[in-house]
Amino acid sequence: MNLLDVAGVSYFIGDLEIIKDATFKANDGEFVSLIGPSGCGKSTLLRIIAGLIRPTKGKVMYLGKEIVEPIPEISFVFQDFALLPWLNNVENVEIGLSRSSISEEEKRKKALEILRHVGLSGFEYAYPNALSGGMKQRVGIARAIVSEPKILLMDEPFSSLDELTAEALRKDVYTMLKSKDNPVSSVIMVTHNVEEAVELSDKIVVMAQKPSYVKKILEVKMGRPRNKYSKEFRDYVNTVYKLLTT
Amino acid sequence: MGILSLIGLLVFDTLASWIRMFIALGASILLGLGIGIYAARRKTAEKVVIPIVDILQTLPILAFFPFVIYVIVATLPGYIGINAAVIFLIITSMLWNIIFGVYEAVRTLPQEFLELAALYKLNKWKRLAKIYVPASMPKVIDQSTLSFAIGLFYLVTSEIFSTANSTYAVKYGIGVELTKLAISNNFAAYAIGIAVFIAFVVATRLFFFAKLEKYYTRYNAPIRLKPLAQTRHRQYAAFAHAIVTHIPRIRFRTENKQQIDRVYTPKPEKKIISSKAIGYALLSVTILLILFYRPFSANEGTVLASLAVSFARVWLAFALITIIAVPLVVYLLFMSKHASSYLLLFQILASIPATILLPIIVTALKGLPMHDELVAFTVYFLSGIWYVVFSTLANKAYIPSNMLEVKRIFGVRGIEAWKKMYFYAILPGLITGAVTGIAAEWNASIVAEYFTTSAIGSGAVITSVGIGIGKLLDTSLDSGNLSLMLLGLLNLTIMIVIINRFVWNRLYRKIEAISK
Numbered sequence: 001m002n003l004l005d006v007a008g009v010s011y012f013i014g015d016l017e018i019i020k021d022a023t024f025k026a027n028d029g030e031f032v033s034l035i036g037p038s039g040c041g042k043s044t045l046l047r048i049i050a051g052l053i054r055p056t057k058g059k060v061m062y063l064g065k066e067i068v069e070p071i072p073e074i075s076f077v078f079q080d081f082a083l084l085p086w087l088n089n090v091e092n093v094e095i096g097l098s099r100s101s102i103s104e105e106e107k108r109k110k111a112l113e114i115l116r117h118v119g120l121s122g123f124e125y126a127y128p129n130a131l132s133g134g135m136k137q138r139v140g141i142a143r144a145i146v147s148e149p150k151i152l153l154m155d156e157p158f159s160s161l162d163e164l165t166a167e168a169l170r171k172d173v174y175t176m177l178k179s180k181d182n183p184v185s186s187v188i189m190v191t192h193n194v195e196e197a198v199e200l201s202d203k204i205v206v207m208a209q210k211p212s213y214v215k216k217i218l219e220v221k222m223g224r225p226r227n228k229y230s231k232e233f234r235d236y237v238n239t240v241y242k243l244l245t246t
Numbered sequence: 247m248g249i250l251s252l253i254g255l256l257v258f259d260t261l262a263s264w265i266r267m268f269i270a271l272g273a274s275i276l277l278g279l280g281i282g283i284y285a286a287r288r289k290t291a292e293k294v295v296i297p298i299v300d301i302l303q304t305l306p307i308l309a310f311f312p313f314v315i316y317v318i319v320a321t322l323p324g325y326i327g328i329n330a331a332v333i334f335l336i337i338t339s340m341l342w343n344i345i346f347g348v349y350e351a352v353r354t355l356p357q358e359f360l361e362l363a364a365l366y367k368l369n370k371w372k373r374l375a376k377i378y379v380p381a382s383m384p385k386v387i388d389q390s391t392l393s394f395a396i397g398l399f400y401l402v403t404s405e406i407f408s409t410a411n412s413t414y415a416v417k418y419g420i421g422v423e424l425t426k427l428a429i430s431n432n433f434a435a436y437a438i439g440i441a442v443f444i445a446f447v448v449a450t451r452l453f454f455f456a457k458l459e460k461y462y463t464r465y466n467a468p469i470r471l472k473p474l475a476q477t478r479h480r481q482y483a484a485f486a487h488a489i490v491t492h493i494p495r496i497r498f499r500t501e502n503k504q505q506i507d508r509v510y511t512p513k514p515e516k517k518i519i520s521s522k523a524i525g526y527a528l529l530s531v532t533i534l535l536i537l538f539y540r541p542f543s544a545n546e547g548t549v550l551a552s553l554a555v556s557f558a559r560v561w562l563a564f565a566l567i568t569i570i571a572v573p574l575v576v577y578l579l580f581m582s583k584h585a586s587s588y589l590l591l592f593q594i595l596a597s598i599p600a601t602i603l604l605p606i607i608v609t610a611l612k613g614l615p616m617h618d619e620l621v622a623f624t625v626y627f628l629s630g631i632w633y634v635v636f637s638t639l640a641n642k643a644y645i646p647s648n649m650l651e652v653k654r655i656f657g658v659r660g661i662e663a664w665k666k667m668y669f670y671a672i673l674p675g676l677i678t679g680a681v682t683g684i685a686a687e688w689n690a691s692i693v694a695e696y697f698t699t700s701a702i703g704s705g706a707v708i709t710s711v712g713i714g715i716g717k718l719l720d721t722s723l724d725s726g727n728l729s730l731m732l733l734g735l736l737n738l739t740i741m742i743v744i745i746n747r748f749v750w751n752r753l754y755r756k757i758e759a760i761s762k
Binding site: 051076083091099143 | 652
């Protein structure tokens, strides 16, 4: 059984078809990227997977069970961080433990621990707006993984950041996700950055638009860590570019 | 009376009211342009005008109406006097935000425009006509719609206001007509009157302000080309926008404005006077007068007691408003799927100034124990509630856009959702609503606590609370006791300034510090 199955998902707003028959799957341990031109409905598709939006046709299944609303096993990282400005960082992370029945003290302990894990020691009691973009997204990621979800959905998590910050964070995120004690077994990331997709993914789902459909699913069979300047890497980048532009 | 002649009469009366409104609006725009441009271009004027306007805009000036009548009717004879007083009063409700709008528009003019004027040696009048006035007009129109909505409340309240003295009441006007209908128990006609009034409000928005807005923002067109969502609520939204009861969001904006200025002005200049200084000056003068001026010292006890009782009424009404408005707003903002339909309904309801309902409230509550207290409480409640509802709703733009998605993804529910999300999300709007809503309640005090129909015929005191500042102001007008009236106004003013300074401003700054 697949960890996640996206089966023939279509989405309409009124008569307008936004997503047409999207189908792909994510297995245990896989990092999947959804790539496509801006405004093609990638973020909408990710929200359908999260259970935030119901598809018009088709369904999304987690371990064979249809997702009709957000479930604890699937978590989400937002493009613009979506931190609550009136809560400090540790309180924001605790939002991620809302469903959990553990005591408040244990929640605080866990939240502090995960904040240290994402490199925010010393900023636990600061308010989000005192932080830089990269640090805010670290809080966003901490909130998303503190509840130990199986699947992590990320909606252009690095696109609000400047390139240097994004690169550092990408590396950290990848190391974190691949470390042994990490419960997240699969990541689905929406991006429009080709290099980012090739660098991180095991599988790239290339989408085309109007309406959005899955043009091609590309397996990235390349060892890690990946060297951006290697011929193999450039070949993958070129293939994805070609798929996106033709 | 036939239905047609009734409607004819109502339209005639509403037209009389609207003439007052438009004279006041015209005067406010001219004054606003003059004062606003002057304050923006002259450093010394700026340092005096802006702090004063800052205080004036938070005062319940309607409470000054008895005083204004006293002074103006004494100078101008008969119906000219009372109409001048009404129009003057409406101007005091419309003017302040227009001044701020003009001031902001001129202050934020690109330096190049002024260099251009210098380069071509434009004289003072050319500069006004070609640069300052056109640059201010979009803001003026925007603020005028708000002014008109606030002005309606003042208009109606001053029209239904009457004391034993018939020269202190206007003769024609929708407020007068509706009072007559209500006290003669002609409720069907009263309902038609309200409908005519609402029709005038909607028509003014659609055929006057919407047209003006379009004209004066024509060169800003591209900014307005935001794609509208393809929903079936779109027409609703457009219509709702057209009649939207603009709710003041100006109270604290001026402070932000000063902060912005500080960023752009290399050397922050010292104000000659601050609103703080005005407050202290007012306080010390009043204390001195109370101590050494006999008529004041003799009455201070009565005034304080009246103020305390009214304060209790106003704040109790506000407590009830909060209890009702907060869940309602949270429902509309975060839960309802038909929010825009409800909003349209509320906007229509809110376009009816609470005081115009006073005659019908009096009748509806007839026979109940503590009748006069209930009437006052109901009028206070209705005067304040829409300010709280709409400023809280207007705060929507500042709520993190993904908050609801965060809530669903992480399963934040029940008390936790209220504690960590809804409460903070609506708090800034709630505070703005509190300041404006409570000011509106105080404004209503001169009719809510004491209301007679002597001037329009029947000679009866319709409702009168035991003690209260509104009643004190009205009855001191009746008895011509000017010093008591002034003492009441001074006490009320000082109380409002103190509460604004030490409660609302502090709270607001605290919230702003974290949620910006």
